[in-house]
Amino acid sequence: MAGFPQLRLRRLRRTERLRALVRENRVDAGDLVYPIFVVEGKGIKQEISSMPSIFRFSPDQLDAEIEEVAGLKIPAVLLFGIPEQKDELGSSAYAPEGVVQQAVRRIKKSAPQLLVITDVCLCEYTSHGHCGVVVGDQIDNDQTLPLLAKTALSHAEAGADIVAPSDMMDGRVKAIRESLDKDGFQQIPILSYAAKYASAFYGPFREAAESAPQFGDRRSYQMDPPNIREALREIEQDINEGADIVMVKPALAYLDVIRQARNAFNCPLAAYNVSGEYAMVKAAVKQGLMEERRAVMEILTAIKRAGADIIISYHAKDVARWLQSA
């Protein structure tokens, strides 16, 4: 007996009970990371126009948001900082009283169980908006490494649970690992944005974080979208340098990269459902083109099906809420 009419694949789709019994992939609130933008100052809670329902918070305004995230059983937040002062070397990124450092302390006080992951990069802090030190018209790799290491260390000192370098300089995982270990932070994991592509889908983020490059673009450090073998080399290199978790970013246009990374490596794999992916869904829903809940669940489930263990998403609070009510 091999085929129709004995074989009928529709048998297992007949009711929701049956479908649930044979379901291969599920999104769980425990897989999610919620990104939060923190802006220097006081009394600020400001919606980002390109990302409906996503706000910039000053550290003193974070408590309610954090309580909500923790209450939804989302295990972690990922912090991005928008400083008051920007300069050539991004010095607000590694200032002990920098905005991320303040936010980390505040969150660890109000919700000690919530994991705080910090984005380690210079682009929000540099006057030129690049992720590294600019020399002439180039982004200098090796001069950037100590600044990233200093930033990661200051986040750890403030109480960050995980540091997440997103700059795409060569050797930054090694530099960060060495600096954390030297100062007694051997237990702090590194989540590396290992295969991060130069993507149009970061557009809304750059408005949110005020981090658009003032000249040129990021293509000399972020990856060229057509490449997948190179992504595997980037990931392998970061694992060899000591990354504990690796990330593919963006997610939707790179599901094949997520799948191949899952097959090739055994370390935990994260995928970033980025700002442009979020904004597209929100815009389509606003126009009545699709149902938000179904579209978002389909996208996040696809990212899991591709092989991601962890999903960083601006939809995380909505998803956790829907899962609770399901």
Ligand code: PBG
């Ligand atoms: C910083 C950084 C970016 C994102 C995360 N970290 C922007 C960029 O590289 O230009 C994008 C996140 C998103 O679009 O949601 N380097």
